[in-house]
Structures are given as structure tokens and as C-alpha cells.
Amino acid sequence: xxxxxxxxxxxxxxxxxxxxxxxxxxxxxxxxxxxxxxxxxxxxxxxxxxxxxxxxxxxxxxxxxxxxxxxxxxxxxxxxxxxxxxxxxxxxxxxxxxxxxxxxxxxxxxxxxxxxxxx
Numbered sequence: 578x579x580x581x582x583x584x585x586x587x588x589x590x591x592x593x594x595x596x597x598x599x600x601x602x603x604x605x606x607x608x609x610x611x612x613x614x615x616x617x618x619x620x621x622x623x624x625x626x627x628x629x630x631x632x633x634x635x636x637x638x639x640x641x642x643x644x645x646x647x648x649x650x651x652x653x654x655x656x657x658x659x660x661x662x663x664x665x666x667x668x669x670x671x672x673x674x675x676x677x678x679x680x681x682x683x684x685x686x687x688x689x690x691x692x693x694x695x696x
Contacts, residue, residue: 579635580688583613595684604629604641604691605679615693620680622647625655627679628694635688642683644672652676 581604582592593611595602605627608615618626622645631641644652644666652658657676666673679693 579684579686581607581684582634582688582690583608583611583615584690584692585614585694588614602684603680604631604677604682604684607684608679608691608693613693615679617680622651622678622681625651625678628655628657629677629679629682630675630692631677631682632675632690632692633687634690641672641677641685641687641689643670644674644677645681648678648681651678 578594578596580592581595582590584590591611591613593607593613595607605615605617605620615629616626618624620627649658649663652674653660653663658674662673665671679691
């Protein structure tokens, strides 16, 4: 099972175990199940309220599920991903940004550090 560590400047770090291989659970769903206070708004990949920084700790290949079209648009609008990164990601099938939307990012089988802001 992958270890997902949630880190925030205002809360104690918390590591939880995700169900390996479900390929359906989002970071936001896992956070909510474990009472981790990631801010969210629409839960539909349109508002960027749940923006998180993700670091792959296991280096087991691609990090999490691919970015959704909505996620790409929101990240581009917010300046977290460039068109060159988007093009490289589509060409090489590799995620080229550390920024993700927690409501859109589907977990896979790698250990991750999820950094989120807190109020």
C-alpha cells in the first residue's frame, strides 16, 4: 500500500495508507476520509481551491493518474503549468508539474508527499 504524507505549515504531518491499485480514489477523498483539512470548493476541477504540491517519494514510474483536461486548464490559468509543460506531458506521457488539484488527482501505487496550504 502506498504511504501518502500530508504536510501543512499549520498542521502536524500525517501519513496515511491508501488502498493500493484502486485507481479511483482522489487525494481529496483520501484527505477527507482521514480528517485532513485540505481546502476545497467545487470538487469538480474548476476552482483551484484544492491546489496541492506533490512530490513522488518512491520513484516508481509515473506519478499518480494523468491530469484531466479541466485540471490542465485550471493549472494553466493559475500559472502553475506552462504550455511547454503541457506539450511535453502529452508527447512523453509523463507528468511535468508538481502542482495538482486534489479533487482531480487519482492515486496510484507510489508513496507521495502532498503539501497543502492551511488557513
